[in-house]
Amino acid sequence: xxxxxxxxxxxxxxxxxxxxxxxxxxxxxxxxxxxxxxxxxxxxxxxxxxxxxxxxxxxxxxxxxxxxxxxxxxxxxxxxxxxxxxxxxxxxxxxxxxxxxxxxxxxxxxxxxxxxxxxxxxxxxxxxxxxxxxxxxxxxxxxxxxxxxxxxxxxxxxxxxxxxxxxxxxxxxxxxxxxxxxxxxxxxxxxxxxxxxxxxxxxxxxxxxxxxxxxxxxxxxxxxxxxxxxxxxxxxxxxxxxxxxxxxxxxxxxxxxxxxxxxxxxxxxxxxxxxxxxxxxxxxxxxxxxxxxxxxxxxxxxxxxxxxxxxxxxxxxxxxxxxxxxxxxxxxxxxxxxxxxxxxxxxxxxxxxxxxxxxxxxxxxxxxxxxxxxxxxxxxxxxxxxxxxxxxxxxxxxxxxxxxxxxxxxxxxxxxxxxxxx
Amino acid sequence: xxxxxxxxxxxxxxxxxxxxxxxxxxxxxxxxxxxxxxxxxxxxxxxxxxxxxxxxxxxxxxxxxxxxxxxxxxxxxxxxxxxxxxxxxxxxxxxxxxxxxxxxxxxxxxxxxxxxxxxxxxxxxxxxxxxxxxxxxxxxxxxxxxxxxxxxxxxxxxxxx
Numbered sequence: 001x002x003x004x005x006x007x008x009x010x011x012x013x014x015x016x017x018x019x020x021x022x023x024x025x026x027x028x029x030x031x032x033x034x035x036x037x038x039x040x041x042x043x044x045x046x047x048x049x050x051x052x053x054x055x056x057x058x059x060x061x062x063x064x065x066x067x068x069x070x071x072x073x074x075x076x077x078x079x080x081x082x083x084x085x086x087x088x089x090x091x092x093x094x095x096x097x098x099x100x101x102x103x104x105x106x107x108x109x110x111x112x113x114x115x116x117x118x119x120x121x122x123x124x125x126x127x128x129x130x131x132x133x134x135x136x137x138x139x140x141x142x143x144x145x146x147x148x149x150x151x152x153x154x155x156x157x158x159x160x161x162x163x164x165x166x167x168x169x170x171x172x173x174x175x176x177x178x179x180x181x182x183x184x185x186x187x188x189x190x191x192x193x194x195x196x197x198x199x200x201x202x203x204x205x206x207x208x209x210x211x212x213x214x215x216x217x218x219x220x221x222x223x224x225x226x227x228x229x230x231x232x233x234x235x236x237x238x239x240x241x242x243x244x245x246x247x248x249x250x251x252x253x254x255x256x257x258x259x260x261x262x263x264x265x266x267x268x269x270x271x272x273x274x275x276x277x278x279x280x281x282x283x284x285x286x287x288x289x290x291x292x293x294x295x296x297x298x299x300x301x302x303x304x305x306x307x308x309x310x311x312x313x314x315x316x317x318x319x320x321x322x323x324x325x326x327x328x329x330x331x332x333x334x335x336x337x338x339x340x341x342x343x344x345x346x347x348x349x350x351x352x353x354x355x356x357x358x359x360x361x362x363x364x365x366x367x368x369x370x371x372x373x374x375x376x377x378x379x380x381x382x383x384x385x386x387x388x389x390x391x392x393x394x395x396x397x398x399x400x401x402x403x404x405x406x407x408x409x410x411x412x413x414x415x416x417x418x419x420x421x422x
Numbered sequence: 423x424x425x426x427x428x429x430x431x432x433x434x435x436x437x438x439x440x441x442x443x444x445x446x447x448x449x450x451x452x453x454x455x456x457x458x459x460x461x462x463x464x465x466x467x468x469x470x471x472x473x474x475x476x477x478x479x480x481x482x483x484x485x486x487x488x489x490x491x492x493x494x495x496x497x498x499x500x501x502x503x504x505x506x507x508x509x510x511x512x513x514x515x516x517x518x519x520x521x522x523x524x525x526x527x528x529x530x531x532x533x534x535x536x537x538x539x540x541x542x543x544x545x546x547x548x549x550x551x552x553x554x555x556x557x558x559x560x561x562x563x564x565x566x567x568x569x570x571x572x573x574x575x576x577x578x579x580x581x582x583x
Binding site for chain 1: 431432434436437440441442445458477478481482483484485486489504505506507508510511512515516560562563571572573576577579
């Protein structure tokens with residue numbers, strides 16, 4: 001046994017590779033889940049076919065069409081068809097057909113397909129979301145995906161870990177999204193390139209899983225390889241309710257070696273907004289109050305879960321969206337949609353004048369629904385506000401939590417939720 | 423003459439392959455590569471040209487198209503202060519030489535003449551006289567690059583070599 005303690009990332013990669021995995025080393029890993037969606041799967045299939053290869057172990061794949069479902073053009077539907085043909089040909093049991101699908105990063109944890117202690121690779125940069133569940137989860141692309149399918153393993157470079165502890169009492173209407181935007185503001189969009197972020201500290205103890213998914217989701221916006229939560233009862237209970245079989249929850253050793261240790265004091269923190277065009281441009285909502293908006297979005301793998309919709313419903317209840325604003329709300333999964341029905345949130349959204357989209361990625365990336373015209377402005381719970389991300393190059397996206405998005409939809413301009421819910 | 427193309431920090435995948443072109447087929451997105459910040463790049467870049475960039479090059483999406491455009495234009499190498507992880511990985515998988523070297527990223531400018539000595543892991547700036555030493559690739563990464571990318575590496579794996 002090695003004398004120096006290990007971080008969560010090092011523990012998982014050691015366990016899965018059967019080596020003493022230390023930062024900088026390359027390990028070969030038989031991943032637990034290789035996930036892909038309707039844009040990446042066909043690209044993987046193209047490469048697999050070119051190699052005249054087939055999937056080594058179909059039970060470790062998950063194929064979840066979520067970007068262009070239901071399709072808005074022929075090309076997108078063709079991509080879906082390729083997913084169907086691939087899933088049938090290879091016998092992939094974790095394939096989500098169009099009538100049961102949802103957003104990959106919401107359905108895979110919800111259905112217990114990814115679990116604590118797993119190594120998950122996904123052909124989507126927001127695969128890091130599963131770090132909230134204590135998994136080592138990271139993004140890859142098409143050639144890597146095809147290789148992993150064909151060979152059953154992938155290579156990973158063991159990252160150094162930056163530990164972040166959260167303390168203090170934030171103000172009202174602050175959620176996981178604000179904690180991560182605030183963190184990005186401190187460390188920058190390259191603050192964790194090729195490193196693991198490890199989240200802990202007293203403030204996170206009472207943070208619901210849905211908020212944790214938001215935080216891990218945006219670890220990639222600092223360039224991180226993973227954004228992993230320390231195991232606790234909340235994580236354990238979430239997994240026990242959903243996972244069939246065994247899983248392992250990890251905590252770092254007391255003498256683990258970190259690249260850096262940061263404490264983020266959130267005392268008095270206000271809801272954060274990332275102004276165009278970097279996710280790290282975080283400022284308190286008060287700094288941008290009054291900016292007119294054309295579109296408000298609640299959804300995406302960052303904020304598509306029950307807690308997100310509950311907050312949006314709380315704010316929209318009995319209120320009407322500003323005349324010139326369109327609001328798009330997309331639940332992550334059918335199950336979340338069902339909750340929205342049962343809880344009466346759908347009725348609230350409808351009466352407020354919001355559009356309720358089908359489960360999936362929604363308006364996040366400017367190619368399916370909610371595409372912005374020249375000079376239009378959106379407030380959005382999504383994860384990226386890059387130039388042209390949601391449509392025209394001159395359009396602008398302000399990233400915020402669901403409460404800020406919903407309150408701004410009512411006001412017609414960026415506003416603190418407390419100004420709307422008095 | 424080998425031309426140096428110099429870009430700044432945080433060039434993201436939505437800039438490298440702009441949203442409106444990225445699903446219109448390889449020919450289209452390759453022709454519009456880097457358009458938002460370098461409208462002449464795709465027209466003027468020649469095989470062997472070197473791209474020199476700042477921090478976090480290729481951040482954002484996991485899409486491989488962002489690395490494919492440089493491979494398609496047969497760029498000789500990309501030298502960066504730092505790369506976004508997935509872009510870096512994609513470039514290696516395509517056999518596209520990538521060098522992490524802050525000194526070179528800061529020291530090399532457009533118009534400079536440079537030599538890359540891959541075997542010696544050294545970059546020489548003939549204009550300024552400086553020599554730079556990029557972060558060495560781990561042996562496994564070297565194997566993939568030497569094979570010409572992950573697909574070729576896989577072939578080698580199965581040919582029993």
